[in-house]
Amino acid sequence: MSKTEIESALRRALQRIAPEQAGAPILLERPKQAGHGDFSSNIALQLAKHLKRNPRELAQEIASALSGDGFERPQVAGPGFINFHLKSGARLAVIRTVLEKGSRYGHSDAGKGTPVQVEFVSANPTGPLHVGHGRQAALGDAIAALQEAQGHKVTREFYYNDAGSQIDKLAWSVQARAKGLRPGDAAWPEEGYAGEYIEDIARDYKSTGGELAELDAIRRFAVDYLRAEQDLDLQAFGVKFDVYYLESSLYTEGKVDAVVKGLAANGKTYEKDGALWLRTTDYGDDKDRVVRKSDGTYTYFVPDVAYHVTKWQRGFRRVINVQGTDHHSTITRVRAGLQALGLGIPKDWPDYVLHSLVKVMRGGEEVKISKRAGSYVTVRDLIDWVGRDAVRFFLVSRKADSEFVFDVDLARQKSDENPVYYVQYAHARVCSVFAQWGGDPASLSHAPLEKLASERESALARRLEEFPEMMATAAREAAPHDVAFYLRELAAQFHSYYNAERILVEDEELRSARLALCAAVRQTLANGLSLIGVSAPEKM
RNA sequence: GCGCCCGUAGCUCAGCGGAUCAGAGUAUUGGCCUCCGAAGCCAAGGGUCGUGGGUUCGAAUCCCGCCGGGCGCGCCA
Numbered sequence: 050m051s052k053t054e055i056e057s058a059l060r061r062a063l064q065r066i067a068p069e070q071a072g073a074p075i076l077l078e079r080p081k082q083a084g085h086g087d088f089s090s091n092i093a094l095q096l097a098k099h100l101k102r103n104p105r106e107l108a109q110e111i112a113s114a115l116s117g118d119g120f121e122r123p124q125v126a127g128p129g130f131i132n133f134h135l136k137s138g139a140r141l142a143v144i145r146t147v148l149e150k151g152s153r154y155g156h157s158d159a160g161k162g163t164p165v166q167v168e169f170v171s172a173n174p175t176g177p178l179h180v181g182h183g184r185q186a187a188l189g190d191a192i193a194a195l196q197e198a199q200g201h202k203v204t205r206e207f208y209y210n211d212a213g214s215q216i217d218k219l220a221w222s223v224q225a226r227a228k229g230l231r232p233g234d235a236a237w238p239e240e241g242y243a244g245e246y247i248e249d250i251a252r253d254y255k256s257t258g259g260e261l262a263e264l265d266a267i268r269r270f271a272v273d274y275l276r277a278e279q280d281l282d283l284q285a286f287g288v289k290f291d292v293y294y295l296e297s298s299l300y301t302e303g304k305v306d307a308v309v310k311g312l313a314a315n316g317k318t319y320e321k322d323g324a325l326w327l328r329t330t331d332y333g334d335d336k337d338r339v340v341r342k343s344d345g346t347y348t349y350f351v352p353d354v355a356y357h358v359t360k361w362q363r364g365f366r367r368v369i370n371v372q373g374t375d376h377h378s379t380i381t382r383v384r385a386g387l388q389a390l391g392l393g394i395p396k397d398w399p400d401y402v403l404h405s406l407v408k409v410m411r412g413g414e415e416v417k418i419s420k421r422a423g424s425y426v427t428v429r430d431l432i433d434w435v436g437r438d439a440v441r442f443f444l445v446s447r448k449a450d451s452e453f454v455f456d457v458d459l460a461r462q463k464s465d466e467n468p469v470y471y472v473q474y475a476h477a478r479v480c481s482v483f484a485q486w487g488g489d490p491a492s493l494s495h496a497p498l499e500k501l502a503s504e505r506e507s508a509l510a511r512r513l514e515e516f517p518e519m520m521a522t523a524a525r526e527a528a529p530h531d532v533a534f535y536l537r538e539l540a541a542q543f544h545s546y547y548n549a550e551r552i553l554v555e556d557e558e559l560r561s562a563r564l565a566l567c568a569a570v571r572q573t574l575a576n577g578l579s580l581i582g583v584s585a586p587e588k589m
Numbered sequence: 590g591c592g593c594c595c596g597u598a599g600c601u602c603a604g605c606g607g608a609u610c611a612g613a614g615u616a617u618u619g620g621c622c623u624c625c626g627a628a629g630c631c632a633a634g635g636g637u638c639g640u641g642g643g644u645u646c647g648a649a650u651c652c653c654g655c656c657g658g659g660c661g662c663g664c665c666a
Contacts, residue, residue, distance in 0.1 A: 076606095078609080081610075082609065086609095089609065126609070127609060128608060130609060322664080326664095335591075338664095341664085348663090348665085348666090349665075350666090373660085375660055376661085376666095378592085380593095403660095405594075446603095452594095453601090454601065468614070468615095471614090471628075471629090477626080478625085478626060481625075482626090538613085544630065547629080548621090551625065552625055554625095
């Protein structure tokens, strides 16, 4: 690759000019302005201070010492940047690479098959999935795909609480509904679930001949019902999980008890006010936390710690948990619990991606109510309103920790101002050109790329070359919005090119070169869209 | 009150291991279809990067204060 060629050329030059600094990190940036070349290095600015030299002179000296086959003579600009322009052939070579690698373009085997786990959604089975879960599903699935693209073996995991007090509330609510009570009635359970879905569950339960008095049976029925419903939502969203982990299994398999024993054995717990406490303040928490309540039951965070112990024991050295920011305080606690167990787990394990909440706007007003769920907008509502592709693209296109306003009216528009259609349209357009051409795409692998001489073609090739690097960065930072931004840029450049140049020209060599470029664009768009779970249509 | 996150163009948001970083989309305005899809392209206007200090040759980016918004702060999950 041209980038590594430039890096090693820089390294060689440094060795000669300033051997003592030859180990300095070399950062190559991709300038935004085409006039600044394909790559740029600020190494002279970095070293000027250490060497007590004028940065511009130093840059000049380094530039003169540089040589390589793939790039033109480097230029010094600004306060001391060294700008590299690739030779045309080197820049266009990426087209062939894309065509050769196909759906693997942008993928890497750097992960060497090491396991990574991404836990996301993890909704309790007490109601339909809400928009926050939708954001988690979109983010988590894309983050998982990014890790896979880097060669990791990824496990997508869904953890759910099938035992706690929330589930009791669910059972009581269904039971009350089945008895004909309504939310607000005097006998309605405190903090019961008021959504319409409770009534559906109650009706179904009765129609299967269930007894109203058997709370356990109601509980099982309701949990199964809602789990099935959540699965349908996830299926509609195009998200699949490898593992569903039940909180109850941590109790039945003795893993919760084992955690408490382990914490006590390490002297990290103490009794106070009839409860058992963990010294989480030893690990940066602002107060100690209760482990076992005075009624003898455990607080939720104990199974949480036990759960993470299983992740560690299952061999996941990289774990990414996707959660709402409203759970950020659990991070300190879980990590503290893991540290207190003394299992040799790193302090900052596991990783977390926190997302803020989603505000749904429609007709200029915030939507807060879903008919079915009662108090919140569901994933299903969003999919029904704007379609799966738009929901997934939108929810992934913002940084996770920024608040997100989901404009339903914007996402509905199957025209101009909708970014997802803009990207899909670019893909469909390329497909359309190929349909009209009617030739064999395989024949393009030997297209005479040197025929591509325009600025726009050069810029497109440059953009294509960035794709693998963007993927690697997005994977490292668990930041799928990079992918959405990249796709928009690439689509924009393609549309611009398409408008300026005719692809299907008479000249056969030029035509096949342009088609090869188009094929590479199509492939890259498809790879990126697939990563975030959005379809790449041939027609729209 | 304490902790974490956020404040960038009218609106929705990128950029934040300092420089080549004042950006994209949208909205507004003006152009471009006899011609591979106008769901598109080209162009213009529009911002003291919340605010006040500090570090630096250089700050949207790093540090501190303040203002504004979000989320946490249970023997709930």
